[in-house]
Amino acid sequence: MRKGIYILSFACLFTIGALSTGCGDCKNSTEQLDGDESATYQCPMDCENGKTYEEAGACPVCKMDLAEVENS
């Protein structure tokens, strides 16, 4: 009977530890990915045949504001 309790409490501790560290890693990595992989920008008129920019700005050809594009 005692063995069962020991195993149970060990399993509990292990689960809690895995959950807390797992969650923390998850949050951090998603936030970093969101920041790094944030959208690219592209002219809404596609003046440059699909050329994209990493920062918002204006198209050098038509001077329109670049539109945010999501890459999968």
Ligand SMILES: [Zn+2]
């Ligand atoms: Zn343009």
